[in-house]
Amino acid sequence: MSKLPSQKLLSIGELARITGASVRSIRHYDEHGLLASVRASNGYRMFPEKATTQVRQIQRMIATGFTIDDIRAFPDCMLLIEGARSCDQISDVQRKRLETIDRQIADLERRRARLLKTLSEGAIPPVE
Incomplete structure (x- = not known):
């Protein structure tokens, strides 16, 4: 080095x-x-x-x-x-990262809702 x-x-x-x-x-x-x-x-x-x-x-x-x-x-x-x-050069990267995080949150919220439904109904609901 x-x-x-x-x-x-x-x-x-x-x-x-x-x-x-x-x-x-x-x-x-x-x-x-x-x-x-x-x-x-x-x-x-x-x-x-x-x-x-x-x-x-x-x-x-x-x-x-x-x-x-x-x-x-x-x-x-x-x-x-x-x-x-943050520099202007990375604003696009930051926006893309935020979009990725938002998609992950939405996916986790869907999974959470399915799990709550499973717990309340006692059966795994069909995939929508």
Whole structure:
């Protein structure tokens, strides 16, 4: 991996402790190019301090329903500034994600209604 500018580096464990993310998640983000790391002489991953902001931003985006692939397509500014406002470039992605979530909610509501009907009638209703 490329050499990072001279600054304090964090071990993956330190980064996990600071951000509350799991070591496994941090490895996953790194493997998908969302974080920059270097290998220490012992082979361990080391991260620049700015990775704390990046990990927190990634966590926020995932909690909003975005996938790793979605996040990889976002402008770098979205990862480098904690609490960064959405850029115009991702508005379409956000709208599509919202449409997906709305479809999932509608599907879950239909399933819930079927299950309630099953419980009240004692039989599984036919598929409509």
